[in-house]
Amino acid sequence: MDFKRRNGGPAMGGTSQAKKGKMNTEWEDSPSQFEEELALFDEMEMEAESGEGQAGDLFSADLNPRWKRPHAPPLQPNSDTLIFQQIDLDYYLGSAVAGMPGQVQGKVPIVRMFGVTDSGNSVCCHIHGFAPYFYVPAPNGFTSAHLAEFQRELNSAVLKDMRSNKDNIAVTVLAVDITRKESMYNYHGNKPHDFLRITMAMPRLIAPAKRLLEQGFKFANFATQSYQAYEANIDFEIRFMVDSDVVGCCWIELPKGKYRLREERSEGQTDSKYPGKVDVAWNDLVSHPAEGEWQRIAPLRVLSFDIECAGRKGVFPEPEIDPVIQIASMVQRQGEKEPFIRTVFTLQSCASIVGSQILCFTQEKQLLQSWAEFVRTVDPDIITGYNIQNFDLPYLLNRAATLKVNLFPYLGRVWGSKSVLKDSSFQSKQMGRRENKTVNMEGRVQFDLLQVLLRDYKLRSYTLNAVSFHFLQEQKEDVQHSIITDLQNGNEQTRRRLAVYCLKDAYLPLRLLQKLMCVINYMEMARVTGVPLTYLLSRGQQIKVVSQLLRQAMKQDLVMPVVRTEGGEDYTGATVIEPEKGYYSVPITTLDFSSLYPSIMMAHNLCYTTLLQKNQVEKLCLSPEDFIKTPTGDLFVKSSVRKGLLPEILENLLSARKRAKAELKKETDPFKKQVLDGRQLALKISANSVYGFTGAQVGKLPCLEISQSVTGFGRQMIEQTKQLVESTYTIANGYQADAKVIYGDTDSVMVKLGVATVQEAMNLGKQAADWVSSHFIPPIKLEFEKVYYPYLLINKKRYAGLYFSSNAEHHDKMDCKGIETVRRDNCPLVANLINTCLQNILIDRDPDGAVAHAKEVISDLLCNRIDISQLVITKELTRTAQEYAGKQAHVELAERCTHSTTWSSSCPNLYCASLNPYWARAKLRVCC
DNA sequence: AGAAATTCCTAT
DNA sequence: TCAGATAGGAATTTCT
Structure with missing residues (x-):
């Protein structure tokens, strides 16, 4: 029930005055700490190629041997198996490749997977023969004899519906098949029905086909009727991944003899950049579950960069006017300690900086052009920086457009695909309206550290300076925005000062990425939930549950309906026990239900598939032992009748978490430990978001019967816990005092057990937790969590106390909840x-x-x-x-x-x- | 002047 | 086409 890591806490003491003063030293002074750090990086041959950067030479292997990827061994499709870690995938419409399955005529959807091999070479894999589809229930009396007619009618209806037909689509409906499926919504007796699986030529044809069928569709001598669509709102990438058992960032194997090398596209690009441009049939690729050796991570290239602009006084820089004067770049291999490329591209001369390479340009156009070429040469898998998504990348693209640097905006891995800037805005109850910019860069994952922090951490300030201080106890090189232009207009020493600043701003995101283990944690989340890495930063929580739900449903031939989204009324949530406000100079024991909502769903088998409509009880001849009635009066069948999908997903997540934690304990390799810790965290977060998904009223599949029942059980349980504790731990039963629950919120109770010491409060607390647990259905479990001593209870959701968890002699911390000290x-x-x-x-x-x-x-x-x-x-x-x-x-x-x-x-x-x-x-x- | 509504941010 | 939930305290503004 904790959705975001909290890192608030008071900004203690008189922090900055003294330290700030020190930073304001003149640039002529002795080298900064960061410069010394830079100088300590390994001695590189990359020393100052100062002077004019001449594009042609820069990118040669002689001059900059580290820029290119390692030379790829020759690949023989007939005898070599190709194995790579997939990091991103998308699809495009292209012409069919001879010998591959699927449609031959016209444009076909081709899935494109990008990845990296163990040796650090990149792979671009074109996957053929997978087409989008959705389901509708077959109408009464429908037989295979009607298939052709249905297909023909729907095909012509979709064609007619198109306003224009730019792509000259001849066939829209590729196939219609009868298959036995069952809707996952409601229990209706475990009886599969005939469904029509409708395969379309392109993903974008699904929506119109669905609409036409819903509006009322007539064919042959069947009456006009509305067809409820199933799984017609699934992203094509997710559809593909679910069907081919691919999860985010998993390892992919192309068996020898099953794939083909793609011809290089002229341009003298036949270097080691794309050793693996290959074609494969969608059912020939092998996906490895992330277990054992397949948990490893390929040596991904991570590029971090930062730009400086020469703005005018008091005006935010505008790309139409203000030039880009410096771009700092650092490149690091995932898993290594330090960046192996440290470069600044500068406009005008710049004095050298030990440990980094400075490339000077006299023309801004040339600077931009060369940096783009640098990106293409380095070929990073992940691009990071601070606010690159909404500032640096848009600025560069707009500046390049202003200066007509025509070759600049090709930053992705797909030859000829132009990177364009798009404005997007979305709104949610939680975040409000939010404007965002996006830049497409096929095959590279944009991992803007600011976006990561906004998503995952609650902080008082999100400036790079504040964030670096918070996590690294380190600050930026101090250069005021207002003097950047003056530094640029000075001499090569002032520009050097600026370059150090710029380098640090490229370096800090790398350090933070490493410290917070972002790449590992996000990869584990992608693997656990099955969605591509990019979705985790660009999409919400729901898609992760949808992905898991579809995977689980497919195994049981269940299909997911498309429900129209309508904001309903608010529903009742959790109980907060009225606090007995006051200062307690005695130990207060806290007992918590662990994973309350997931365990309720598992204990009572709450799911879409087990929800029972009242009128179905008689129809399906169910006896009272077959189902339960929840506190909100909703009916669900027991697991003996049918095991729910959601409980199954939750059990898998939680047992996987137990395994990960057990492995974590045994593991000694620090890198593998990080991976396992990231995994157990991802599993916990995923389990907690299942409940939210069922209650998301503007969502893919809301079910208030489930979420209402969950909170209903929760309310009942906390009341029962209070009652059990207070009636059991009494003087009458031989205890020192009558226990009193002085406060409780959702899944926890604070109890005054009337004992004198922390140790006694712990012992009796553990006993009480077990006693209460025995009254609930597994896996519901109340646990002893901590003792507060003393404890100050100010109000609901506002309290403070000294926190004892394991050691009864010493408190771990002073814990403050809801009080001004934790508010921002x-x-x-x-x-x-x-x-x-x-x-x-x-x-x-x-x-x-x-x-x-x-x-x-x-x-x-x-x-x-x-x-x-x-x-x-x-x-x-x-x-x-x-x-x-x-x-x-x-x-x-x-x-x-x-x-x-x-x-x-x-x-x-x-x-x-x-x-x-x-x-x-x-x-x-x-x-x- | 006091009640009601709004805003912000937290607890779980 | 996209967006996890409700409960609740405290400060402040707006309404009556």
Whole structure:
């Protein structure tokens, strides 16, 4: 139930003043730490080729031997098996290749898979013969004799429906077959029915065919009727992967004799870049499950880059006007410690930097052109950087277009495919409206670190500087945006200063990627859920569940309906037990249901396939032992009648997680450990998102009966837990005191067991957890999790305490939930004040000290000892400040304030809005 | 002036 | 064509 890693926490102490000062040194000073680090990288032959970068020579193996991929061994399709790790796939419409299965006439969809071999050579595999399809239920009385007529009618209806037929499509419906399937929605007696499987010539023909069939379709002497479509809303790539048992980032084997080498496309490109441009039939490729040796990761090339522009004073750079003056690039092989290419392309001369290569250009056009060629030569599998998706890449493309560098925008791996900029926007309840830019680069995974962090981490600030400090305790080279243009217009030394800055901005994303193990974790997520790596950053949560659902359903010949999406009413969620607010100077035991919602779904077999409509009970002659009634009154058949798909998926995920954790314990190789840890994390997140999928009312397959029942069971369980604990652990039953549940939220209860020590609270807690667990159906399990001692319960979802989990002698941390110290909408002064007060109360057990400290800070504030020049006065602050300090103090306060700026998380030194002395005082009174 | 609605961000 | 959920505290603004 934790959807995002939290990394908030107060920005402690007077962080930056002192450190900031140090960074403001002049550029002539001694080399920065980063420069020393750069210099320590291995001695390379790549030293300064300063002077004019001449495109033709630059890319030769003699001059830059590291740029190209390693030379590929010759490949003999008849005797060599080709094995590679697939990292991305897409499809295109092309002409059929002779000898391959599928349609021969016209344009056919061809799946294109990109990957890397163990030796680091790239592969582009064209996969033939797979066509898109969907299902509709066969109408009553339909037999195989009607197939041809149905196909003919639908084909002509789709043709007629087309506004234009640019591609000259002659046949739209390739085939119609009868197959035995069953809808996955509702239990209807395990009886398969006849379904029509309709195969279309192209993915984009599915939508019109589905629409025409839904609107009412007539053929032969069957009456006009509406056909409910099944699986007509599945992305073609996912369809292909599910059907061919391919998961994201898995290893693919093309057996010898089963594939063909593709002729190189002239251009003198017959180098080692694409040793494996191959064609294969879709049913000839072998996909290896990510187990054993197939868990490994190929030596992927990761390129990180950063650009600098010479903007005008006070204006955000515009690509139509402001030039690109530097591009720094670093390339690293996945799994290695440091980048093996470190390069800056600069406009005008630039003094050398030890440990990196500087290429100078006099013409911006040439700089851009050469960098694009550099990308094509290095041929990275993954492209990263900070905000490259919405800034650097769009800027480069627009700048190249302005300067008419016509060969620039070909950055992908597909020869002749132009990279174009697109604006896209999507909205969701969670994120609101969000505008995004996208650039297509076939075969390369764009892994913008900013996007990764926005998705996976809750942070106070997302600037590269703040993020680097947070995760690496390291900061950017300090160069103000406003002086970039001046540095560029200076001399080769000032441009060198800029280049160091630029290099660091390319280097930091690599370091962060490594530290956070992004590539490994995302790959494991792709493998676990079965979707391509790129989907994980470009799409939402739902597609991952859909992919798993389809895979599981296929095994049982179940098909997924297309439901029209309509936002319904809100449904009831979890219970939060009314807190007994107060300060507890005794140990408080916390018991948690582990994986509550997944375990409820498994215990009660809740699924689309087990949902029973009331009128079906009699129809299917079910006895009361065959089904259950959930707290919301919905009926589900038991697993003895039919095992649900969702419980099955969850069991697989959770047992795989157990295995991964067990292996993790045994494993000694740190790299394999990382992979396993990434896997167990992915498995946990995936299990938790299944419930959300059923409750997503604007989704692919919402089922409120399931999600309502899940939360209903949850509410029942937490009440029952409270009741069980309070009725069992009593003086009457021989315990030291009557236990009292003082708080609980969703899946946890906080219990005052009336024992004196943390150790006793742990022991009795474990016992209580087992006792309660025995009252529930497996795998539902209540677990002892921690003891708080002391504990301050302020309100629902707001509390703090010293956290003991394993060692009863020492607390692990001070745990704060929902309080200002963990919220990002308060200024650091408030967070620090509250944090210190809590420490006073919980650690020093000195509430008077807390009050004294608060008074001191407030007095500092009122007496002008704290810079609040950026403070915003709100009505509330006016009122409370008056109450607290009297009118005169407030007037003085107001005089020192401006009305224009709000507190900005990017400026931790500004003490601004929501500093509310009255609030702090009142809260402390309540607490103490 | 006080109630209701809105905004933000968190807990689970 | 795309988007995981509800509960809930606190500050602030808007409505009556």
